[in-house]
Amino acid sequence: MADIVLQTDHLTKKYGALIAVKDLTLQVLEGEVFGLLGPNGAGKTTTINMMCGLIKPDTGTVTIHGKHLSEGDEPIRSRVGVCPQEIVLWERLTCFEQLQFIGQMYGLKASMARRNAENLLKELDLVEKRNKQARTLSGGMQRRLNLAMALVHNPEIVVLDEPEAGLDPQSRLKVRQYIQNIAHEKTVILTTHNMDEAERLADRVAIIDHGQLLVCDTVDALKRRVGEGDVIEIEQDLKLDEDDIQRVKAGLQPLVGDVHIEASQRLITLRALNAVSILPAILVTMNKLSLQPGSINIRQNTLEDVFIQLTGRRLRE
Amino acid sequence: MKIIAIAIKNLRELWREPLLLGLLFLFPIILLAFYFIAFSKSNQNLSSFLKILILNEDQAVTGHLSLTPASDQLIRLLCEAEYEGSPIFEVAKVENRQQAEIALRERKATLLLIFPKNFTQAVLGMQSKAPIPPIELTLVGDQNSDNYAFARSILNDYLAGYFRQSAGWQENLTLSYGFISGTGTMSDLDFGVSGLIVFSLMLITITTAMTLTRENVNHTLHRLRLTNASASDLLLGVTLAQMVIALFTVPFTFGSAWLMGFRAQGSLLLAMGIGLLLGLSAVGLGLLTSCFTRSDSEAANLGAVMGVLMALVSGAMYPMPKAPLFTVGSRVIQVYDFLPTAHAAEAMRRVLVLGDHAGDIQYELIMMGALAAIILVIGIVLFQRFQLRQK
Numbered sequence: 047m048a049d050i051v052l053q054t055d056h057l058t059k060k061y062g063a064l065i066a067v068k069d070l071t072l073q074v075l076e077g078e079v080f081g082l083l084g085p086n087g088a089g090k091t092t093t094i095n096m097m098c099g100l101i102k103p104d105t106g107t108v109t110i111h112g113k114h115l116s117e118g119d120e121p122i123r124s125r126v127g128v129c130p131q132e133i134v135l136w137e138r139l140t141c142f143e144q145l146q147f148i149g150q151m152y153g154l155k156a157s158m159a160r161r162n163a164e165n166l167l168k169e170l171d172l173v174e175k176r177n178k179q180a181r182t183l184s185g186g187m188q189r190r191l192n193l194a195m196a197l198v199h200n201p202e203i204v205v206l207d208e209p210e211a212g213l214d215p216q217s218r219l220k221v222r223q224y225i226q227n228i229a230h231e232k233t234v235i236l237t238t239h240n241m242d243e244a245e246r247l248a249d250r251v252a253i254i255d256h257g258q259l260l261v262c263d264t265v266d267a268l269k270r271r272v273g274e275g276d277v278i279e280i281e282q283d284l285k286l287d288e289d290d291i292q293r294v295k296a297g298l299q300p301l302v303g304d305v306h307i308e309a310s311q312r313l314i315t316l317r318a319l320n321a322v323s324i325l326p327a328i329l330v331t332m333n334k335l336s337l338q339p340g341s342i343n344i345r346q347n348t349l350e351d352v353f354i355q356l357t358g359r360r361l362r363e
Numbered sequence: 364m365k366i367i368a369i370a371i372k373n374l375r376e377l378w379r380e381p382l383l384l385g386l387l388f389l390f391p392i393i394l395l396a397f398y399f400i401a402f403s404k405s406n407q408n409l410s411s412f413l414k415i416l417i418l419n420e421d422q423a424v425t426g427h428l429s430l431t432p433a434s435d436q437l438i439r440l441l442c443e444a445e446y447e448g449s450p451i452f453e454v455a456k457v458e459n460r461q462q463a464e465i466a467l468r469e470r471k472a473t474l475l476l477i478f479p480k481n482f483t484q485a486v487l488g489m490q491s492k493a494p495i496p497p498i499e500l501t502l503v504g505d506q507n508s509d510n511y512a513f514a515r516s517i518l519n520d521y522l523a524g525y526f527r528q529s530a531g532w533q534e535n536l537t538l539s540y541g542f543i544s545g546t547g548t549m550s551d552l553d554f555g556v557s558g559l560i561v562f563s564l565m566l567i568t569i570t571t572a573m574t575l576t577r578e579n580v581n582h583t584l585h586r587l588r589l590t591n592a593s594a595s596d597l598l599l600g601v602t603l604a605q606m607v608i609a610l611f612t613v614p615f616t617f618g619s620a621w622l623m624g625f626r627a628q629g630s631l632l633l634a635m636g637i638g639l640l641l642g643l644s645a646v647g648l649g650l651l652t653s654c655f656t657r658s659d660s661e662a663a664n665l666g667a668v669m670g671v672l673m674a675l676v677s678g679a680m681y682p683m684p685k686a687p688l689f690t691v692g693s694r695v696i697q698v699y700d701f702l703p704t705a706h707a708a709e710a711m712r713r714v715l716v717l718g719d720h721a722g723d724i725q726y727e728l729i730m731m732g733a734l735a736a737i738i739l740v741i742g743i744v745l746f747q748r749f750q751l752r753q754k
Contacts, residue, residue, distance in 0.1 A: 128588075
């Protein structure tokens with residue numbers, strides 16, 4: 047089994063009456079891509095900030111390779127590279143100057159900082175913008191540079207807070223490819239509210255909501271918790287009343303194991319092992335119940351289904 | 364290493380921001396040019412602002428007495444009074460008091476000197492040691508005018524000298540009113556340069572506050588906190604960058620003034636040293652300011668209030684009234700003794716204008732160093748507490 051690189055023990059952080067993070071215990075293993083998934087305001091960024099020492103937890107500890115993270119601990123800080131959610135650049139420094147400068151701040155020699163900066167500019171396709179000031183770059187390029195800033199000192203642990211947020215499709219692809227390239231060479235911790243991003247990139251995912259850890263496991267294991275099979279989503283044009291809901295549940299449950307109707311009372315979600323083969327029977331039943339579906343969607347399980355099962359609501363609600 | 368990298372980064376950012384750079388270097392030059400245009404040409408010597416009007420009612424002059432008028436001798440003495448080859452007074456006769464008072468009110472003249480009817484008789488009486496009634500020479504002027512006070516003070520010395528001589532005393536009657544060397548033909552431009560250097564150095568408060576506020580608002584301070592750079596690396600780096608600016612500010616303002624005709628009496632290197640000491644205070648004030656500001660404009664406004672106001676009330680730009688607090692030994696401690704700008708203005712003036720050396724301005728240098736240290740320490744402690752500590 048891989049070594050534990052980073053561990054949080056019973057982390058709690060309050061802001062007045064608001065509990066941002068509550069009793070959070072996590073273990074991140076060496077070389078894995080660890081996803082921290084949750085809706086906006088779930089406490090992901092607060093957790094990350096405590097992990098890298100920007101915020102002091104009210105209670106609990108963070109340890110990196112078994113050593114407590116304390117303010118001003120240089121060797122530990124050098125092992126971590128953080129890419130914040132917002133773009134954090136010096137507007138009037140060029141791409142190269144930013145990378146060289148931050149490398150020096152991590153204690154690299156000027157020559158090493160220059161070499162690493164040149165390499166990262168190549169890897170993140172920013173060579174042409176080497177001598178352009180950050181303020182003149184497009185949003186996507188700024189985000190790529192933002193990512194490069196976390197990597198210039200060649201850290202062992204890379205913390206990425208919503209790395210794909212605000213990216214255009216081209217930049218998203220580049221960033222995603224880059225993260226996949228560094229995965230397993232480095233330990234990557236990424237936060238996201240995008241289940242697709244987490245599914246594609248993460249080996250293990252911790253789902254948090256209202257500052258609390260709901261579940262933590264591999265993506266496949268989490269999906270299995272929701273249930274085997276595919277998901278059929280039937281959207282109604284008209285809102286179902288309580289009688290309709292009871293009739294739908296009674297009519298469809300013999301065909302499929304799980305029937306869920308969303309709070310909007312328009313979306314019926316079913317889970318079935320062989321969705322395509324039983325779809326005609328579902329439609330016949332719907333017809334008997336005098337229900338006309340507006341649209342039907344068949345898809346595989348996602349982490350969002352896990353979140354829905356755990357919280358009763360969607361990630362973006 | 365990190366300190367130098369931070370300083371270079373800050374200087375690069377400043378270099379690429381023409382507006383801020385302009386504020387630092389062009390604003391003092393604009394003020395200097397204003398001084399030059401307003402004062403340097405018109406005030407070439409004392410007589411250009413010490414214009415004396417004479418209303419001579421001496422009966423020896425008016426023809427009521429057939430004596431050589433003593434008043435004419437005194438007037439000639441005033442006309443011939445010189446300092447460093449230039450006349451001290453411009454003397455003009457008037458026919459009546461009303462005409463003279465209009466000129467005084469309009470500041471076209473500085474002082475009206477009225478000779479009494481018995482002036483010649485009284486002077487003759489003094490010479491013969493005969494008992495005489497008091498001589499009533501009348502000096503009229505605007506009590507609110509500095510020039511009037513200045514002219515009256517010089518004139519008093521001349522009058523005293525004249526009467527001693529007329530009475531037959533064998534005393535050296537050369538000027539007893541002393542000028543400090545080099546100030547005989549001094550203009551307001553000359554006085555203004557040292558004040559302007561102090562003023563331009565205090566603009567560093569604004570740039571320091573803006574630099575640090577930006578680091579905070581743009582979260583680059585967070586990025587730096589994630590690195591191995593310590594708080595002292597950051598603050599020393601910022602201070603070093605601002606000191607480089609201070610180092611350039613003094614010769615830049617000085618050089619511009621030189622082009623406009625200013626000639627320093629003392630060492631430019633010493634002036635740069637004074638500039639660096641004041642720069643430290645300005646950085647400290649900038650650190651303090653950035654603890655309470657959340658945007659560029661707030662930093663600029665509060666920085667201006669802190670820095671520029673301190674320059675304005677220090678006496679650097681114009682004389683301030685006395686504000687004594689207490690006495691230590693023989694030294695009266697005033698409110699201004701707690702302003703580094705006041706000491707810098709005094710030290711800069713004495714070096715550039717009077718040619719004083721470091722030993723002559725020891726008190727000012729010690730006070731500047733002590734005040735800079737206090738302000739810097741307060742600034743660093745508060746900045747660390749408000750901006751750099753884990754939240």
